[in-house]
Each structure stands twice: as C-alpha cells, then as structure tokens.
Amino acid sequence: MNARRRSLPQKLLGVVMLVTLVSLLVSLGTIIAYDLRAYHQSLGSDMITQAELLGHMSAPALTFDDPRLAKENLALLRLRPKVNAGAIYNSRGQLFATYVAPGLDVSIPNAPQADGVAFEDGKMMLFRRIRDNGELLGTVYLRADYEILGRFGDYVAIGVVATLLAMGIAYLLMRPLNKVVTQPVLAIADVAREVVATGDYSRRAPGTSNDEVAELAAAFNKMLSEIESRTRDLETSNSEIAREAEQRSKAQQEVMRLNEELEERVHTRTMQLEQANHELAGAMEEAKSANQAKSAFLSSMSHELRTPLNAILGFAQILTSEKLPSTLVQKREFANHILKSGRHLLTLINEILDLAKIESGAVALSLEPVALNEILKECESMVAPLASGRGIRLLFPDGCMANVTADRTRLKQIVLNLLSNAIKYNRDGGAVVVDCSPSGDKLVRVSVQDTGMGLRPEQVKQLFQPFNRLGQESGAEEGTGIGLVVTKRLVELMGGTIGVTSSQGVGSMFWIELESTEPIPSRVDPNAERPAEHHRHQEGEPTTVLYVEDNPANLKLVEEIISFRPDLKLISAPDGHLGLELARAHRPDIILMDINLPGLNGIDAVKLLANDPRTVHIPVIALTANAMPRDVEKGLAAGFFRYLIKPINIDEFTEAINSTMAFLARREEEGSTSK
Template identity: 65%
Template structure:
C-alpha cells in the first residue's frame, strides 16, 4: 500500500519525471485505443444494420407473392432460409393489418414475437438487433418483415479490450525502461543545485556556489542561481547595517503611533455613534415618506377611479332628469317611462358603486352583518339573467344558463345576488364580440354547490390572477373603458368567505376564464320575471353629429337631446376604431368623443382624425366622465374643440354644439370664398 502511495505521490524529481512520462503515454494510448475501438464498433454496427436491412428487403421481396396470395407455407419456407445466417435468432412476416403471418425461430432461441411490428424501425438493445421493414409491391404496402439477431458487439468489444490492454502494458514497460536509462541526464544538474540551496538555507553562508556540470538550459539556471546568491550576499550586508539604524528610529515612531491610534480610536467611536443616529433618523424619515407617498397614491387612484365611475351613471341620471323637467323639451308618456327606466338603471348602478365602497369599508372593519338563510338558486339566477341580458345583448355576448335549476344554498340572498351579478357582468364586459358566458351548477362531494361562470374572453396571465383580488385591480383591463371601481372582486371574495364559502379562478390566455364559488347546499323555492323597453328611432336632418360612445344609456340620452333639434342628424359608433371609420365615410359636421373607449381611446382617435386630411377640419368635442381639472387641461391641450364632462348639462351641451357648428360653417364659407377668387 505504501509503495502504491509513493508511486502516485512521488517526492523525488526522478520519480516525478517517470510518472509524467508514464501517465502521458497511458493517456495517449487510452485515447487512441478508445477512438479505434469506437470507430470499429460503430462501423461494425452500421455494417450489421445494413446487412440486416438487405436481408429483410430480400425476404420481403421473395415473400410478396406469398402475402398477395395468402400462402403461409411459402412465407414460412422463405423465412426458413434464415437458418443459413447463424446470427439471426428469429424472423417473422406480418400482414398489412399488423397480424402475424409466418415466423421462424433459430434452434435454442425464444419464439416470442411482438403483437404488431413497427414499420421501418431498427433498434439495438441488450445485445440484440431488432429490425422491421415494410413489404411494398407496386407502391402498395403488403406487410412487414421482422428480424431479431445477435449484434455481437459485446464479444467484439471484449476482444478489442484484451488486445488493447496487452498493447498498453507493453508500451508502458518500454517507456519505463527508457526513462530509467535517461533520467540522470536531466536530474543530476538540478539535484546539485538543490543540494547547494539546502546548505545555504541551513548555514546562512551565501558565499557557497553551485558547480556547472553541463552546457544547456540547466547550466544557465546554475549561473543565474550563483548570481542570485552573490546579490543576496551583498544586499544582506547592506540590510543589516540599515536595520540597526532603523531600529532606534522605529522605537521612537512606535510611541508616536500608539498615541495616534488612541486618538483615532476615540474619534472613530464618536463617528460611529453619530453615524448610527443619522442612519436611524434617515430610516425613520424614509419610512414616513414612503408611507405618505403610498397614501397619496392610493388616495389619488381612489379619487380618480371613483370620480370617473360615479360620473358615468350620474350623466344619464341628470341628463334624462333635465329632459323630463324641461318645458322646452316636451316628451310623451312612453318616453317619460323610458327615461325614468334609464334613470332608475343608472341610479342602481351608482348605488352599486357606492355600496361596493361601503361594503369594502364595512368588511375591512368587521362591521358587515349577514342574514344567512336558504336561498333558492332558480329564482336568484332568473333575476340575475334578466338583469344581465341587456348588457350581454348590447355587446353581442350569448348567455347560457342551465335549463333546470334545483336546490338552494345557505347564504345572504342580497349578497349572493350581488356576488353573481358581479361575476356575470365581469364575464360579459371582458368577453369578446360574439362570445359566450356559461353559468353552471354542480354538486361537490363535501356537501356544497359550486356555481361557475365561464367566459370566452382574452383570459388572464398568472401575474394578473395573483393581483386579481386586490382593490382597484380591474382584471388587468386598466384603461380599457369598462365600468367598475376595481373593488367588486375584492368585495365578492370577502362576502363569499364570510358566508362560509370559497371562491377561485382558473384562466388560459386567449381561451377565457372561469370563476367559481362554493356554498353549503340546502333547498330551493321559485322564480320571478322582469320586462324591458325598446329605444325610439332618431330623426334625420341637414347637419350631421357623430357621437362615439360605448355606454348605451349615455348614447340614448344624447339621442333624445338631439331629437329636439330638427337641424341635427345623429350618427353613433360604439368604439374609437369604428368612430374613425364612420368619420371618414360620412364626414360629419361635429364629432362628440368619449375618452375611455374600447379598442382605440378618444385621445388616440383624435390624433388619427387630425392626421387625416379628410377629417382634420372636423371639430371634435370631448364628452367624458374624466372631470378632474388636470383632465380638462390635458384634453384641451390635445386639441379638442371643447371639453364637456358628464353628467351632461343640456344648455352647455347645446352651446358647445352650436359653437362647433358655427366654426365648421365659418371654415366652409372661407373655403368657398377662396375657391371663388379669380
């Protein structure tokens, strides 16, 4: 064991040189032998595979007639010819349908065959080559030939390894003998230098010199070594004299340095204390500033969001109310009922927004009170369907509810209706045109009922799902022009949990989303039905007003205002993209533009219209619920002819339209005058 350790860890230069030569020789032999063996085995494997493919094609060729005429005897005789190839263990012929037609097994071999043979396949596994080739006659597949043979790779590799081992041992022995004869030519001069160096270290006598025994690189090493000893001898003498002079000076400096170090330590301690105090003060200040910044951002986001969302329904409420209360705008009884319906609908929406904020505040403070009772799903789903069908119809979305609904759940009826309306309205608003919303009910093994709302919208990413139940997060649809405060899902989640239920979501981008809630099942009562009204047609006139608005109630309000002005004809577009196309096609006199539009926003639509020579002259009036002072300033800076905020003031609305029409007429008159000049 000690001899082996000395071999692998040589201490003498002679042993190291011998080890380097032997290991280099061994590495070269291993690489060369490995490459030769690998190349030969690879070539042998390819040759064997080619031979077996040729054999399979030959068997397939002579057996084509047997397959064509269902002659199993002839096929068996053809396979029996494989006995002339001792390396083939078994063979078989399969029909085109994959059934075994004929087979052959060499003596002493297993007769197992696969149930079906893969077409044109070959594989090496466990020392066996398995090959399948299709039998094709005149382009028509008749069957498959299956062959299994001993690949012989293991025996061939063993022979190569034995030959290689013998060759490497012989080469290593020759290298060892050559190095034993020649090592003194290299090591003797170096050993002489080592001996002199050892004596110098032991005695400190730098006057000793190494003998020059050769005339090569080692001799130059000896000369350099001797010159180094002479230089060290001279410098050692000079250094000793200098050290004595410095010793006394070092003592004086040491005393002064100790005093300086003491003063520095005191100063460092004071600086450290003051730095710690300053860092703590800065940390507290940074935390306070960050908290204040977060509070300001949250307040700004809340005010901006709620200002827009509250003004949108207020626009319809106050606008229709102004029509009903005006003597200048007479209305029929049917119109009054319709306008009252719009006011009621918008008022309910406004109440919903306010209640969402109040609900969230109550839930967060723990002050919300629920009345849990058995709630019939059939009745509440019927109510929800009636309330969401107008929104779905306006957006071209199909609502699919179960035909029969049975059972009930333990819940607060009002809160459950609020939850379902929120999920259904979200599924409609964030759906695609022509999409569908499916509501499904299923019993769970734990005694709960699952109500699932599935849409065919654009879906949500994993990051959006993580932020989904955070306040003011609008399903990743920021800036999309959809109604909502962004807290509906937060309230929904908290209410479901307060009723002892669970809520979840799954989504695929580009496919859609599925929201579900689970509540404890109990029993089910009956249903109720609600009716709806239809809008009246608009009148035609000489001047054309294009209104780009995605809110049906706001559009209806403007239709009624314009109806009392016989000199105006109203066109409507539900989104910015269609509004641009209609402006180019009809060239209206004035354009009313909402800012929060789907597809293309109002500001972007204005930029496109101003960049088109056909529509650049048309005055565009902003009509939006973005009523903050900075919103008004920004809108006028963008180039809007006027900026009206919702709720609409009818007098201001009429004055703005009149000013725009007068400006358009003035530009038209100036253009005509220029054309009339000679």
C-alpha cells in the first residue's frame, strides 16, 4: 500500500521532468541550429561583399599596374579583425598585393583557385574573380576566422547548464506541488479502503477541490446529496466552459490582429528593402560611370604627359650618346627642342593642377571690384611680344571704364588664356580684336575675336572638354586642351558665363560676361618704387648679386647663367639667417631669394631686410617653386621687387636682372639730381 501511494507522485514528477527536459532540448537545439546557420550565412555573405568591394576598388590599380593603390585598399581590412589575411592576384594569376593582420604569420597561396569558399583548420578562405565590363582583371583572396565549432561548444555548455538548472528548479517546485495535486486522489482512496474494510457507508469522501477528483468524490457519495452535488458541479463546469470559449474567441481575435500588423510590417519592410536596393543599384551605376570617366581622363592625361617627355628624353639621349655624334648647331637645335617640350610639360602640369583644384572645390576665390581697363592693359603688355612675332595686330578698346565683381588674379588668367588662344590659332599677319561693352542688366561682356580658321559646329560642341585641342586636326599648334575647361570653371565660380561663336574660314569670338560694379580707384603697382636709403654704384664696378638658396643644383644653375655676365658678381648663402648677415655685411645691389628656406623662410627674410636701414634700399627678387597665383600675390605683398617661378626661364631671369639694374640706375640718377 505504501509503495502504491508513493508511485503516483513519482510518476507525476517523472512526467513533468521528462516534458521539461524534452522542451528544453528542442528549444535549445532549434536556437543553436538557427544561430549557427545564420552565423555561417552572415560570414559567407560578408566575405563575398568584402571581396566584391575590394575587387571594385582595386580594378583601377590592376588596370594601371599600381600595386601601391591595391595594397592601400587591402590595408582597409585592418578594420575587420576577423579577416586576418588577404591578397590580390593579377589576370595572369600572379600575386599583385598582399595583406596580413599585424602579429600573425599567415601563408598566402601563390596562385588563385576557382571562385568559391573553402574551410580549413577553423578558417574560411574565399576566392573571387575581379571583372570589369566582362574583362578578367584578377582575383581577390580573403582568409577569415571560422568560429562555428567554438560557438557550437559554447552553446552546448550553455545548454547543459540551462538544462541542469531548469531540471533542478522543476524538481524543487514539483515536490511541494505534488501533494497539492495528488492529495485529493489519495484521500478518496483512503476513504474507499476504510469503507471496504469497516462497512461504514456513512462515510463521505471530502470535497477538497473543484475538478474531476471532486466529481469522483461526489459520485462516491449517495442519494440526493450526490445528485445535488453532481448538478452543482455540472453548472460550474458549464460556466467554466463558457468563460473558456469567450477567452478563446478573444485570443483568436488578438491573433488575427497581430497577423494583420505583422503583414503590414512585412510589406513596409519589403518596400524599404526594394527602395534601398534601387538606391544601391543607382549608386553602383554612378560609381561605375565615374570610374570609366576617370579611366578615360587618366588615359588622355598619360598620353599628353608622355608626348613632351618623349621629345625631352629622346633628344637628351641623342645629346648624351657617344654613338650618335652631333654638330654644335644640332646640339643647339636639340636643346631648343628640350626647352620647348619642357615648357610645354610645365604648362600642362600647371593646368592639370588648376583643373584638379577646381573640380575638388579647393579653389578659394577672393571676389572684389576689379577695373577691366587695368586687366586689359596688363594682358596687352604680356601678349604683345607673342603677337608681334607673327605679325598679328592687337586691337584693344581705348578706354574700358567698366568694373566687375571677380577675383583679380583669376580674371587675368582667363583673359590671358583667351588672348593666347586667339594668337596661337590665328593667321600670320592677322588680327585680334578685344571689346568691352555692357550686356543686359548689370552685366559686362568682354570678347576676344580672332581671324583664324574658325571651328565647325561639332568642334564647338566639344570645345570645353579636357584634352580637346583647337586645331588638333592640323597638328600645327601644341596645346593641352585643358585651358578652356579651366577658364569655363573659373568664370562659373565667379558667377559669370562664357560662350563662343565661330565661322569656319572666318574666325572665332570667345566672350565672358560678369556682374558689373561701381567704378573703383586704380590699384597701386606692387612693383612701385619705395623711398629708401641707397648707396652709389661706381661706374665700371660689377653689380653684386646675393643668391640665398639651399638647393645646390639650383645654385649651380644660377652660377652658370651669371658666369656669362661679366657685369655681374655672385655671392651665395645656403639659408635665410646667413643671407641676412651677408646682406648687411656686403650691401649687394640685388638679392635673389628662395622662399622655402631652412630656419628662416624667404617671406620673413624680406620683411627683416625691409625693416633694416642698412638693407631697406636693396631690391629683392623671389626665385621659388611656389607657383600658385595666391603665392605670387602673397610674395609681392610681402615686399618682393619681382617674383620669378622655377623652373627658371633664362630669358625671363635675364630680363628681371636687367630691369632691376635699370631701376637702380634711374634711382642713382634721381638721387644725384636731388642733391
């Protein structure tokens, strides 16, 4: 009897523990399987995306054989700690660039494998082909940690601990609850045994609950009390059923509402994903177009750079070759070709830098009222020698009193470029007509008209594209094809417009329109003489020139140039401080000053010279590689008498020295007259 009494609680405890164990195992198994599958898919998708991104970024590097750019792209993998190695192979299967995470010793495969994913020793290895417009450029290789076994072990350990903890809690809860569940049944059994044993049918089973056990107790009782008890239990059961049915109906309605909300959320999320995919496709298309445009531009720029370099290197090889002897006349001709190509290359580099600065938004303009009359006079004096060499007449307006809102330096660059093109593509003995007139409301138009061969309509449409040279069909004139592009961008940055009209065989007219302003006073010439104490230069005595330069090659070049001038005497200093000391000690007639000097730069040095009574009278000429227009303005504002730009143009250098000597002579004559 005791064994039977204990068996029901034990069975109930066993059933509860078994159900708890099965539920835990199914739940944990489902979660572990789902997470491991999601981890595998997420890692694979992430590796494929990373490989495609690296392939897209490294396509230009493979195209132009630039391992440095490819290695910089691979270096971005340091932001992904799970990726411990990577490589890029070229189309021939050769290693092009590699990456290994710091502190790791990882071997990179010598040759790429087929596209796909492989697993080895807890690592995921991915190979992905790089293609551009259907052309195979190379292969991307990535190697990352594959921690699925470790994650599985962690989940198993967590599952074991969670199972033991849940089973223990279930066991502790079921021990006191066992009595609550089994006590009524055991009480009925005890009463039944007592009735059978004693024959006392007046005993009644206690009704300790309101369930099937209570119904069993009521059935065990007799007569009306038993029928009454059954009727009461039936009514109670009906009310419970109605309540449960109502609760079930409410639960079904709640489930339907939640399903509708879920469908709406799924629809909204689907629309968001479609929009994101559309935007991503558009961005990829824009990136592809930008990449193609960049490739075309780099190809054109490479051709333009190599053309003058070919002449420079070719003639230089002839001059240095012992197998190709040349006469003095030929050497001079070859040197002239090298100079011409070098100047053309320098112009090309300057215009490419201007275009790059404009396109990147790095150009800062200082818009202010500018007198057009001054700009036109300065430009006329600068292009007059070029025009006279070909017998071209320059016709400028007698007086242009208009003023426009513009950046003075950039406006001068624009007008000079239009005048240079008008002269370059003109007929020998032709004419260039410059006009200045009002155009519309508060606008001023400056036009430059030539008498050249003119342009066809299709040429006009492509005129403002990089490397599209005027006269390129005839090949008679050199040009970068960038000047007009830079001109157009600068005019637009100043709020103006540019246009062209052309008639083939008659000529072309380029014009710009800018906003006009009220008249302004003329600028003061930055090269104007300043009152200064000066010394007398003895007749027949050579003019002393002090050159402050830290680069030995540049110093040697100036020494060679001045060695042909017996009327000049050169002394030099390697830095700004020593240059100041020599200037104070020797009192040279002219000072040549580099700007990027060690210790004391040229800007500060010229200011110190101007503040010293012993050196204030000495004109200082800047000779520097700082060639940007802002650098020139800054140098002239600091007090430089002239501003020369490296590489040295010997004719310009000689003219600067001669004009400075003439200025010194005039100053001495004026000093003598005043005394």
